[in-house]
Amino acid sequence: MTWDLVANVLIAGLLTGMVYGLMALGLSVIFGVVRVVNFAHGEMMTIAMYAAVILFVGFRLDPFLAVLPVAAAFFVFGYWLQKGLINPFITRPEHSQFMLLVAVAIIMVNVLLMVFGPDARNLQVDYQLESFEIGRLLVDKARVYAAGVALLTAGALFGFFRFTLTGKAIRACADNHLGALVVGLNVKHLYALTFGIGSACVAVAGCMMVLLVDVTPNLGPAYTLLAFITVIVGGMGSMPGAIVGGILIGMSEALAGLLISPSAKSMFSFGLLILVLLLRPQGLLGKKP
Amino acid sequence: MANHTDSPSGHDMRRRNLVKAVGAGAALAGFPAIVRAQSTKLKVGVILPRSGVQGLIGQSCQIGADIAPALIKDMLGVDIELMNADWETNVDVARTRAERLIQEGAHVLVGPFDSGAASAIAQVAEQKGVPFVINIAAAPPITEQGYKFVFRNFPTAIDLTVNGLALIGDLFRATNVAPRSAVFMHVNDTFGQAMNRGIGATLPRLTQLPFKIVDTISYDPAAKDLSVEVSKAKASKADFLLLVCRLNDAIILRREIVKQRWNIMGMISPGSPGIYEDQFQKALGKLSENCISNNPWYNPKTAMTAAVIKQMAKQFPKEKLHSHGANVSYTFESILIAADAFKRARTTNPKELADAIRQTNLTDRVSLGGPIKFNAKGQVEGNLSAALINKDGRPQVMLPASAAETKPVFPWPDYKA
Numbered sequence: 001m002t003w004d005l006v007a008n009v010l011i012a013g014l015l016t017g018m019v020y021g022l023m024a025l026g027l028s029v030i031f032g033v034v035r036v037v038n039f040a041h042g043e044m045m046t047i048a049m050y051a052a053v054i055l056f057v058g059f060r061l062d063p064f065l066a067v068l069p070v071a072a073a074f075f076v077f078g079y080w081l082q083k084g085l086i087n088p089f090i091t092r093p094e095h096s097q098f099m100l101l102v103a104v105a106i107i108m109v110n111v112l113l114m115v116f117g118p119d120a121r122n123l124q125v126d127y128q129l130e131s132f133e134i135g136r137l138l139v140d141k142a143r144v145y146a147a148g149v150a151l152l153t154a155g156a157l158f159g160f161f162r163f164t165l166t167g168k169a170i171r172a173c174a175d176n177h178l179g180a181l182v183v184g185l186n187v188k189h190l191y192a193l194t195f196g197i198g199s200a201c202v203a204v205a206g207c208m209m210v211l212l213v214d215v216t217p218n219l220g221p222a223y224t225l226l227a228f229i230t231v232i233v234g235g236m237g238s239m240p241g242a243i244v245g246g247i248l249i250g251m252s253e254a255l256a257g258l259l260i261s262p263s264a265k266s267m268f269s270f271g272l273l274i275l276v277l278l279l280r281p282q283g284l285l286g287k288k289p
Numbered sequence: 290m291a292n293h294t295d296s297p298s299g300h301d302m303r304r305r306n307l308v309k310a311v312g313a314g315a316a317l318a319g320f321p322a323i324v325r326a327q328s329t330k331l332k333v334g335v336i337l338p339r340s341g342v343q344g345l346i347g348q349s350c351q352i353g354a355d356i357a358p359a360l361i362k363d364m365l366g367v368d369i370e371l372m373n374a375d376w377e378t379n380v381d382v383a384r385t386r387a388e389r390l391i392q393e394g395a396h397v398l399v400g401p402f403d404s405g406a407a408s409a410i411a412q413v414a415e416q417k418g419v420p421f422v423i424n425i426a427a428a429p430p431i432t433e434q435g436y437k438f439v440f441r442n443f444p445t446a447i448d449l450t451v452n453g454l455a456l457i458g459d460l461f462r463a464t465n466v467a468p469r470s471a472v473f474m475h476v477n478d479t480f481g482q483a484m485n486r487g488i489g490a491t492l493p494r495l496t497q498l499p500f501k502i503v504d505t506i507s508y509d510p511a512a513k514d515l516s517v518e519v520s521k522a523k524a525s526k527a528d529f530l531l532l533v534c535r536l537n538d539a540i541i542l543r544r545e546i547v548k549q550r551w552n553i554m555g556m557i558s559p560g561s562p563g564i565y566e567d568q569f570q571k572a573l574g575k576l577s578e579n580c581i582s583n584n585p586w587y588n589p590k591t592a593m594t595a596a597v598i599k600q601m602a603k604q605f606p607k608e609k610l611h612s613h614g615a616n617v618s619y620t621f622e623s624i625l626i627a628a629d630a631f632k633r634a635r636t637t638n639p640k641e642l643a644d645a646i647r648q649t650n651l652t653d654r655v656s657l658g659g660p661i662k663f664n665a666k667g668q669v670e671g672n673l674s675a676a677l678i679n680k681d682g683r684p685q686v687m688l689p690a691s692a693a694e695t696k697p698v699f700p701w702p703d704y705k706a
Contacts, residue, residue: 005524008549012516118345120537122572129547129576140516140548213513214540214572222511257517262508263477265517 001258004136009258010251015143017250019208021243022150023223024230026201029157032237033174033194036086037094039101042224043108044199048074048206049215050116056123063123063207064145070207071200078199083192090191105220112217120214128211146208153204154243157197161239170194174237229269233276235286244284248272330368331631333357333624334395336386336410337402341378349613350402350424353620356600357628360621364596367628380405387413387421396637397422397627399620404428411439420630420643424623425615432668438643440667442622442656444585444674450487451495452674453559453583457531458498459688460557460581460676463697467499468528468554474518474542475533476510480561484533488559503527510535519545529554529700532561539563540572547576554700558582565677565684567612577679579701581687586675587618588657588692597621597655611683618655625651626661657692 027041038044051070055061085104089097127145131138161167173180173190180187213219226249234245249269256268282288335354338347351373358369372395376383383406387398391413398414398421401407407426414421415436423431423441427449432441444452461467473488475481485505492502504525508518519542522530530553534542540563543556558564564582587594587610597617598610610617630645631637651661659671676688678698685694 002524005520009517009520012514012520016514016516119568120540120572124574129544131548131550138549214537216537222513254517258521262506262512262515262518262521265512266509 007137009254011139013251013254014247015147017247018147018150020230020250021246022153023205024227024242024246026198027227028231028237028239028242030195030198033170034191036097040105040108041227043105043220044202045206045223046220048203049210052207052210053121053123062125063211067204067207071203074199074203075196079192079196082195087188109217109220120216122214142211146211149208157239229273232283233272235283238285241283241285330370331628332370332372332394332396333627334372334390334398336374336376336400338378339375343378346402349616350620352605352608352613353617356604357621357624360596360600361628365628365632367632369628376401376406380409384409384413391417391419399623400424407431411436414438418639420639420646422623422626424620432666440646440663442661442669443619444672446483446487449560450491454491454495456583456674456676456688457557460697460699464699466699469500470503470527471500471529471531472522472525472527473502473505473531474522475507476535477507478510481533510538515541515545519549523549523551530556532556532558534561534563536563536566536568539569543573543576556580560584570679570682579698580679583674583676585615586657587655589686589694590692593653594655622655
């Protein structure tokens with residue numbers, strides 16, 4: 001085994017992990033504040049992927065530019081979804097929330113099947129098949145760009161929650177729901193805003209993911225599961241945790257594929273999940289309840 | 290409950306019915322052949338996975354069935370009535386659908402594009418004594434059970450592997466190229482594992498092949514990222530990629546080969562779906578060109594294939610035969626086999642129909658291979674594969690030369706050229 005093979009695989013794992021992190025970011029944001037687990041997360045990302053494909057095919061809009069309209073549309077959709085559908089379930093038992101969002105997910109998959117059919121769709125941009133060559137290392141351009149967007153999005157979210165008044169108000173809601181109500185914060189609006197932001201994150205992830213993966217209506221459940229693993233490993237509700245969890249899973253899968261067997265890749269993400277649940281149930285960067 | 294004995298008219302009715310029944314019974318007992326021969330229509334129960342995971346393939350096969358009645362009427366003068374059933378990609382459903390088709394009067398069963406379903410239907414057909422002609426299913430045990438009513442006109446998995454590997458040798462000879470090494474990548478599902486075992490057992494015996502497998506890499510067919518797998522394969526420094534794949538993974542692999550600038554001589558499947566499929570070419574565009582797969586296929590040069598193409602254009606103007614390949618050709622042939630046997634047997638009596646099927650000798654056919662003749666086990670021997678290359682957005686036959694639509698190309702040219 002040569003060093004360049006190991007390095008290439010590790011870099012690929014790192015970049016893929018950052019994209020996983022981006023994907024899990026929205027889930028983490030929503031859970032961190034609203035305390036609702038979005039079981040339609042992967043399906044929403046699939047819709048975003050279709051949106052990116054449509055914008056590319058219809059208007060030749062590069063997915064990096066498509067991020068803006070798709071994220072804006074998803075923000076509105078997420079805001080409406082929380083305010084109109086999910087909010088009445090916030091105080092209900094968790095299994096009710098679970099059933100609601102699973103139902104939403106199933107509806108989404110079936111609508112996609114009706115509209116687009118079962119065939120995979122993709123888009124082809126010039127840089128999609130290109131790689132950066134650094135000595136003997138080859139780094140996939142699309143993955144580098146997608147990882148860059150993941151970092152930018154994480155940074156922007158961090159800045160928003162840390163330095164803006166609205167962000168601070170949302171954090172206040174997350175920290176102390178009753179206290180937030182007492183000081184007069186419009187908690188329902190802030191929850192809806194958070195769901196909108198989380199959905200916009202999902203949209204960004206979808207626009208990036210479509211550069212790496214062909215989209216089919218049935219893609220959602222697998223990505224919902226992957227996002228869960230990422231968030232649980234990183235720490236539920238922790239934004240840096242989502243990125244760290246993604247990187248860990250991406251790299252462990254890559255190394256398992258290289259050193260053990262490619263067939264065993266996904267087994268390792270689940271192995272990591274069990275290990276974290278046993279040793280640090282709140283996740284690597286999560287707070288103890 | 291009505292008491293018919295109290296009514297004189299009821300009594301008369303019973304007497305008349307009794308006379309009719311006795312008359313009919315006598316007719317059946319005395320002149321069975323004449324009565325059965327009066328059935329002028331062959332009812333074919335077509336059982337395919339038209340929904341579920343294999344739904345698209347089932348619908349593809351269904352085209353082969355749907356064109357059969359009109360075409361066979363023209364060719365043999367036989368009337369066919371199709372009784373279509375969907376086994377929903379669920380083996381238990383396959384079994385119950387087969388039972389129901391028989392109850393509803395199917396004289397012969399055709400289908401089902403799957404070895405598991407074929408095994409289940411074969412048990413039902415054998416139990417009920419109704420002929421079953423398998424269109425597509427490769428598991429060898431199906432025709433190793435000593436069944437009397439089960440027939441298969443499709444290569445077994447062993448034949449598929451041998452045919453596919455032999456064609457690779459033919460390709461190298463035709464292009465005067467002798468790669469020394471291959472890296473073998475395969476999906477880790479049941480099909481991929483079976484092919485892995487088959488290739489492992491067959492390759493050492495095919496001494497005419499110039500290459501050795503230097504590394505074997507199995508992967509999950511549902512994988513969304515195959516960068517690690519391709520990195521490993523590239524590190525093997527093999528001359529070409531031997532691939533047993535499905536559709537989506539084949540697309541991801543081809544892209545990854547370009548991304549990682551893996552300069553191999555080509556990508557050849559010794560017998561698996563994926564590479565020749567429409568979606569592979571739609572998704573990859575020019576990247577799909579010159580990818581090779583060796584599969585059971587139709588012979589583009591026969592008169593019967595021309596007739597099939599013409600009938601498809603009439604009934605399914607948007608569909609092309611090359612998009613459906615063996616699905617259409619083998620499904621159509623299964624019904625042709627049944628119709629030909631019915632014509633010769635002049636009866637729908639299941640045993641006589643099965644005997645007639647056993648005597649089949651069809652030299653004119655759609656699929657590549659020798660005449661359709663069943664051996665003692667009910668298996669057609671001599672079905673061949675074609676070496677297909679993707680060219681101009683569709684799979685074209687390179688080999689065997691007698692059926693070639695285009696010249697053999699190996700190694701593949703740079704896709705940018």
